[in-house]
Amino acid sequence: MTKILGVLGGMGPLASAHFMLRLTLLTPAERDQEHIPAVLWSDPRVPDRTAARLGGGEDPLPALLRGIHGLEAAGCGAVAIPCNTAHGWYEGMQAATRLPILHIVEATGDELARLGVAERPVGVMGTAATLAMRLYQQGLERRGWDCLVPEPGEMEALVTPAIALVKANRVAEAYAPLAEAARRLVARGARAVVLGCTEIPLGVAAGPALPFPVADSIDALARAAIRWARS
Amino acid sequence: MTKILGVLGGMGPLASAHFMLRLTLLTPAERDQEHIPAVLWSDPRVPDRTAARLGGGEDPLPALLRGIHGLEAAGCGAVAIPCNTAHGWYEGMQAATRLPILHIVEATGDELARLGVAERPVGVMGTAATLAMRLYQQGLERRGWDCLVPEPGEMEALVTPAIALVKANRVAEAYAPLAEAARRLVARGARAVVLGCTEIPLGVAAGPALPFPVADSIDALARAAIRWARS
CATH class of the missing domain: 3.40.50.1860 (Rossmann fold)
Structure with a gap:
């Protein structure tokens, strides 16, 4: 079977x-x-x-x-x-x-483990609802990774519009705001960045590879x- | 509804x-x-x-x-x-x-028309079975396009192995043999080349654009x- x-x-x-x-x-x-x-x-x-x-x-x-x-x-x-x-x-x-x-959150935790990301803060990008529901914060913190998320202003200016661009088939335009939001999480101490919305990996793949570990939820x-x- | x-x-x-x-x-x-x-x-x-x-x-x-x-x-x-x-x-x-x-053959005929391909010979690449069943030859000749197909030796050396490479996830390796088979059809008089197997567009997309019109069946x-x- x-x-x-x-x-x-x-x-x-x-x-x-x-x-x-x-x-x-x-x-x-x-x-x-x-x-x-x-x-x-x-x-x-x-x-x-x-x-x-x-x-x-x-x-x-x-x-x-x-x-x-x-x-x-x-x-x-x-x-x-x-x-x-x-x-x-x-x-x-x-x-x-x-x-x-x-x-998907359990699977992404397995991906962080596969990538060998130490149990230290990781950045999480996702929709405002995913972050507000604390889907990653709860799922990953239980396994030892503290989560950093974008500030409300970064969500509004960078992450939320980038997700909408992918949904409107404007994938290439989503790269720059997503790369910037990820870079800021790393600047604040994230050891890796979780692409915790399935539109985000499409935008991130439309430009140069990010220079830090990313865990792609897709x-x-x-x-x-x-x-x-x-x- | x-x-x-x-x-x-x-x-x-x-x-x-x-x-x-x-x-x-x-x-x-x-x-x-x-x-x-x-x-x-x-x-x-x-x-x-x-x-x-x-x-x-x-x-x-x-x-x-x-x-x-x-x-x-x-x-x-x-x-x-x-x-x-x-x-x-x-x-x-x-x-x-x-x-x-x-x-799919009717749709590909519509694509040739959309591309403005004159009613002159077009090349068709496909599986050996698609060509032997004359799916494109019958469907396109009825609409005014004569079909040129690869020679048996070209099928065996180029097209058939390239299709198998895509099915084995080795997409990049499929480009060179497909580009060569398409080039030979154009050298024999084809005004455009039909990618008449849905694995073929994946291989063709893995390298530089072909310098002649192609009708992608996908x-x-x-x-x-x-x-x-x-x-």
């Missing part, structure tokens, strides 16, 4: 397409038939997660559950969600399905999915 | 992930919610299409139909298949579903899908 990976995506659609690409490229395979079967449910209509958490916008949980039930019906054995902010609804989703949901989740599929 | 695009992929998985990326990047959108909802059924276990057609290998049709029925169950309104060779089973698939299946199918979704 081959395991089929379910991917709840579309948040945003470019990030989930990129996740599928990285899942494929990180899988050791010589021919099609050695790759991991997967179903990507790419539903960009899911109500905005940040607006829901911070601004009283429409609750995304019903749309998230629709996707998970679609992946169940398709025969998937686990679910990966290449959207960090959606993990604010992790408990509600996990309670509604018998499928294990791979947790690659981290892809590696966790490969471990699940191969176990 | 939003239309949901079904994508029958995994043939290969890198090509279908790339299709999802191009579908997103070619869609005019400012935010997630303006993108096209899609379900990608990425099943790399589908028996090898070329082996089935040329070597008496296992028939892929049952696996293709399983995917199409999965996409129907997920609520999709049309199917796009980012694998040219699979279109050798187009009639069998279309007969088994009420969903329209966008035809982009062509993505544009056809966007027209369907927006109509």
Whole structure:
């Protein structure tokens, strides 16, 4: 019995397409038939997660559950969600399905460990909602990494607009503000920077490599999915 | 009612992930919610299409139909298949579903027209099975383009190994043989070259742009899908 990976995506659609690409490229395979079967449910209509958490916008949980039930019906054995902010609804989703949901923050912690990042402060970039929900602060601090996050002014001027640029397909323009926000975290003592929103790695890849360790939450989740599929 | 695009992929998985990326990047959108909802059924276990057609290998049709029925169950309104060779089973698939299946050869003809390629010979690169089934020769000749295809020796030395390299994630190595095969078609009189296997655009994108018009079957199918979704 081959395991089929379910991917709840579309948040945003470019990030989930990129996740599928990285899942494929990180899988050791010589021919099609050695790759991991997967179903990507790419539903960009899911109500905005940040607006829901911070601004009283429409609750995304019903749309998230629709996707998970679609992946169940398709025969998937686990679910990966290449959207960090959606993990604010992790408990509600996990309670509604018998499928294990791979947790992107746990996967990113595994990535920090794989990169050999010492248990010292790390910087975390993400949406305002991901940071406000303390998804990384709780998940990583439990494992020994203190988290530094951008100042509110840096979020407003750099990180939030850069995420919106990627969602509008203006990927190259997102590089400079993201690189600047990451650089400031390192200047404040971060030993590595977590790209804790799946739009961020796309922007960061559009320019020169950053001169410090970065933990990419897309690659981290892809590696966790490969471990699940191969176990 | 939003239309949901079904994508029958995994043939290969890198090509279908790339299709999802191009579908997103070619869609005019400012935010997630303006993108096209899609379900990608990425099943790399589908028996090898070329082996089935040329070597008496296992028939892929049952696996293709399983995917199409999965996409129907997920609520999709049309199917796009980012694998040219699979279109050798187009009639069998279309007969088994009420969903329209966008035809990649028709879409690529539309792309040649969009590029303004005169109705003169065009070169076609594809798998040995796609060329032997005359998918492009029939589809394009009906619309006024004669087709030139690589010689058997060029298929064996250049095109077939390059496709296998992409399927094995060795994308950069595929560039030189593909560029050489395309150059030879142009030297024999082709006004443009059709990248008629969805692995080929990935290899061609890994090096300098080719100095003649190319019609990319992945982009062509993505544009056809966007027209369907927006109509």
